[in-house]
Amino acid sequence: MRLRGLLWLNAISSVLPAALLGSATVEGRVELPKSRSAPVQAKRYEIVTKGGVLSTQPPLAVVYLDGAFPRPASLPTKEVTQKDLTFIPALLPIEAGTKVEFPNLDDTYHNIFSYSPAKRFDLGRYRPEERPIPSVIFDKPGLVTLRCDIHEHMRGLILVLNTPYFVMTDTAGRFRLDKLPPGHYTLKAWIDSRTTKEKAVDVKNGQTLHVDFP
Amino acid sequence: MSSAVETRDKGVARFRTRLFTAMMIVVATLTALGFYLAQRKVTADAERNLQQIFQNELSSLHKLEELRHAALADRCNALAAKSRIHAAIEDNAIDLLYPSAKDELRDLMEGEEPPPAQAAQWLHAKFYRFLDGAGAVIKPLNPYDVGELNGDTEAQLALSELPDKQQIGYVLENTQAGDRAIDEVIAVPIFSTDTGEVISALVIGFKPLELEDKHTGMKSGIWTNGHLHLPALPAASTLNQKVADALAKSDQDENYFRVDAGGAPQLLFYKRLNPGSLFLPAYEICVYPLSYSLEELRRLRWQVSGAGALLLLGGFIASHLIALRFSAPVKKLALDSEENRAKRRRAEAALASTAQELERSTRYSADASHQLKSPVTVLRVGLESLIEREGFKPEIYEELSVLLHQTHRLTGVIEDLLLLSQLDAGHLQIASTPVNLSQLVDEWLDDLGALPDSPDVKIEKEFPPALFVAGEKRYTSLVVQNLLENARKYNRPGGRIRVSACVNGSGVVLTVGNTGCVIAPGENIFERFHHSSTPSAASGHGIGLNLARELARLHGGDLRLVRSENDWTEFEVRFSAANGVNPVA
Numbered sequence: 001m002r003l004r005g006l007l008w009l010n011a012i013s014s015v016l017p018a019a020l021l022g023s024a025t026v027e028g029r030v031e032l033p034k035s036r037s038a039p040v041q042a043k044r045y046e047i048v049t050k051g052g053v054l055s056t057q058p059p060l061a062v063v064y065l066d067g068a069f070p071r072p073a074s075l076p077t078k079e080v081t082q083k084d085l086t087f088i089p090a091l092l093p094i095e096a097g098t099k100v101e102f103p104n105l106d107d108t109y110h111n112i113f114s115y116s117p118a119k120r121f122d123l124g125r126y127r128p129e130e131r132p133i134p135s136v137i138f139d140k141p142g143l144v145t146l147r148c149d150i151h152e153h154m155r156g157l158i159l160v161l162n163t164p165y166f167v168m169t170d171t172a173g174r175f176r177l178d179k180l181p182p183g184h185y186t187l188k189a190w191i192d193s194r195t196t197k198e199k200a201v202d203v204k205n206g207q208t209l210h211v212d213f214p
Numbered sequence: 215m216s217s218a219v220e221t222r223d224k225g226v227a228r229f230r231t232r233l234f235t236a237m238m239i240v241v242a243t244l245t246a247l248g249f250y251l252a253q254r255k256v257t258a259d260a261e262r263n264l265q266q267i268f269q270n271e272l273s274s275l276h277k278l279e280e281l282r283h284a285a286l287a288d289r290c291n292a293l294a295a296k297s298r299i300h301a302a303i304e305d306n307a308i309d310l311l312y313p314s315a316k317d318e319l320r321d322l323m324e325g326e327e328p329p330p331a332q333a334a335q336w337l338h339a340k341f342y343r344f345l346d347g348a349g350a351v352i353k354p355l356n357p358y359d360v361g362e363l364n365g366d367t368e369a370q371l372a373l374s375e376l377p378d379k380q381q382i383g384y385v386l387e388n389t390q391a392g393d394r395a396i397d398e399v400i401a402v403p404i405f406s407t408d409t410g411e412v413i414s415a416l417v418i419g420f421k422p423l424e425l426e427d428k429h430t431g432m433k434s435g436i437w438t439n440g441h442l443h444l445p446a447l448p449a450a451s452t453l454n455q456k457v458a459d460a461l462a463k464s465d466q467d468e469n470y471f472r473v474d475a476g477g478a479p480q481l482l483f484y485k486r487l488n489p490g491s492l493f494l495p496a497y498e499i500c501v502y503p504l505s506y507s508l509e510e511l512r513r514l515r516w517q518v519s520g521a522g523a524l525l526l527l528g529g530f531i532a533s534h535l536i537a538l539r540f541s542a543p544v545k546k547l548a549l550d551s552e553e554n555r556a557k558r559r560r561a562e563a564a565l566a567s568t569a570q571e572l573e574r575s576t577r578y579s580a581d582a583s584h585q586l587k588s589p590v591t592v593l594r595v596g597l598e599s600l601i602e603r604e605g606f607k608p609e610i611y612e613e614l615s616v617l618l619h620q621t622h623r624l625t626g627v628i629e630d631l632l633l634l635s636q637l638d639a640g641h642l643q644i645a646s647t648p649v650n651l652s653q654l655v656d657e658w659l660d661d662l663g664a665l666p667d668s669p670d671v672k673i674e675k676e677f678p679p680a681l682f683v684a685g686e687k688r689y690t691s692l693v694v695q696n697l698l699e700n701a702r703k704y705n706r707p708g709g710r711i712r713v714s715a716c717v718n719g720s721g722v723v724l725t726v727g728n729t730g731c732v733i734a735p736g737e738n739i740f741e742r743f744h745h746s747s748t749p750s751a752a753s754g755h756g757i758g759l760n761l762a763r764e765l766a767r768l769h770g771g772d773l774r775l776v777r778s779e780n781d782w783t784e785f786e787v788r789f790s791a792a793n794g795v796n797p798v799a
Binding site for chain 2: 049050052113114115116117120145147148149150151152
């Protein structure tokens with residue numbers, strides 16, 4: 001599977017217009033909320049709700065370069081699997097127009113649906129052997145909350161962005177965006193469903209800009 | 215006499231009437247009191263019974279409603295656990311709320327309306343609505359699925375805030391047919407499974423459970439928001455105002471009062487159906503006709519009146535009998551007193567005439583004595599002057615002397631009579647002083663010896679020289695004189711007189727005995743004007759002994775004949791001894 005993803009990535013880079021291929025880099029650190037629990041060594045994280053606010057646990061941020069970028073003709077398909085009654089990954093940032101498949105890796109039915117304004121869909125009940133793998137194209141920017149009608153506790157987030165330049169921080173909040181086209185942009189850091197920080201940035205070719213979100 | 219009987223009978227009748235009247239008053243008072251108490255008891259019992267029935271019915275209604283509420287709470291908890299409901303509320307997809315709940319609540323709305331007896335178990339809803347975070351009603355896109363409501367009714371479902379527990383309310387619904395209906399609504403909070411916070415509320419409308427009553431003719435309804443919904447009672451609109459007034463006046467959650475509805479007295483109970491609810495206050499109204507208790511009251515009134523009448527009748531008979539029994543002694547008493555009065559009158563008349571006679575005789579004796587005294591004195595003075603003259607023959611002087619003696623005797627008799635009449639009239643007063651009886655006796659014995667015609671009698675004296683008695687000297691002297699003169703007068707020649715005196719106890723006893731002819735037994739010598747049956751040379755005028763005894767008695771003593779036999783007659787006179795003067799015997 002990983003092999004397939006890499007192939008897709010190669011395909012994307014080959015398709016991208018040369019003018020947009022930049023060499024600028026932005027890196028820095030997002031000050032993340034204090035984790036309530038001890039830091040988890042594993043890469044696994046989950047979505048938690050606190051006071052109606054959805055965030056990841058341990059806290060992670062998505063940093064992206066906001067701006068008007070031409071929509072690519074095709075985008076690689078992404079995947080959110082259901083395994084052990086959780087969404088993996090729990091938070092998936094994608095560019096608008098991306099098709100996301102929801103393979104069921106559990107031995108039980110799932111019924112993925114979303115009532116979020118960014119995307120309403122209902123995949124209905126399906127078993128692991130369901131083919132084709134149920135998928136949804138997210139064409140509108142916004143946060144989509146994934147739920148399972150059968151397993152009430154399951155939560156997943158898909159952050160649909162209007163940009164191809166985005167990255168998830170590590171648990172320390174560090175991020176690095178490279179190959180950015182030069183220009184004047186707004187750099188945003190999505191921290192939870194209610195909190196998105198932003199900073200204006202001037203990105204120049206060959207430069208590495210250091211931006212921190214305190 | 216017949217008029218007296220009439221008066222007496224009238225008195226008895228009056229007594230009987232009074233007794234009967236008093237008993238009637240008592241019985242009537244008791245009857246009235248009994249009736250008053252009975253009426254109060256019936257009224258209080260009726261109210262208490264109805265109150266009990268009302269409470270029981272309400273409590274059974276509450277039990278049914280609790281069933282319904284428990285079922286709804288379960289339903290809403292299950293609903294809140296549904297992802298789609300959460301998604302619709304949390305993801306701001308309100309429009310998807312009703313479609314999401316439709317499947318879950320489908321059975322609430324479907325099916326036929328259950329029979330009233332099972333309404334509580336069936337959970338057959340008329341409509342339901344969700345409330346948003348502010349408590350406002352979320353309008354359904356397709357009202358047909360969730361029960362159609364007009365705007366006014368729907369607005370009544372809104373709350374000022376989301377409740378954290380079940381709330382009961384009642385809303386007025388204007389039906390399409392143009393009449394009003396009341397719906398019971400239950401707001402159940404929906405808690406977020408994530409946060410535990412109230413994220414919405416489900417308001418479900420039901421047809422209200424109705425109180426059932428088969429015996430008392432009770433009619434029940436609901437009062438809320440200024441309207442009384444009691445379709446079974448035509449006069450509900452007038453009751454509406456009364457209920458509103460009662461609720462405005464009192465802040466009690468339940469009470470009752472009397473009303474007149476449809477021309478019949480009724481007891482109206484009310485009780486708050488939703489205490490503490492965020493919805494408008496609503497009250498269960500139950501109107502019980504009092505006809506049942508009134509009928510009972512009427513029956514009781516007859517019973518009490520009947521009992522009173524019986525009591526009165528019994529009282530009448532009893533009082534009659536009692537009056538008869540009581541009046542019998544009264545009658546007898548009246549009769550007896552009548553007889554007694556007559557007797558007394560007679561006795562009084564007799565006494566008066568006796569007193570009159572006595573007075574007359576006393577006065578006569580006194581008058582006669584006085585009338586006699588004067589001519590005797592004239593006679594005596596004349597005779598004395600004749601004797602003092604000279605020149606008569608000696609026989610004439612002798613004759614004159616005898617006559618003069620007789621006038622002296624006559625004067626004595628007259629004085630004795632005067633004294634007796636005074637004694638009889640009770641006019642004689644004695645001034646008691648110590649009198650020397652021994653001296654008195656000695657003087658009289660001397661006088662006797664000096665008398666010209668004294669027979670040859672021997673005188674024996676046996677008394678101390680000084681023996682004092684209490685009395686008036688005059689009268690004591692008369693007694694002594696009388697006895698001594700008799701002893702001389704009735705003695706025989708050569709006889710003897712024996713005079714003895716001594717102290718005896720508290721008195722002094724003087725005994726005078728003499729020889730001579732004896733007094734025949736049975737002869738009452740103490741009788742006034744007594745004359746001896748045996749002819750004797752000596753005779754008195756018959757009042758001496760009588761007077762002596764009367765005088766002795768007046769002095770607290772007595773005179774009696776001790777014996778008269780064998781040529782010896784002995785009298786004994788007793789005087790009171792003068793205090794502290796006589797030597798102790």
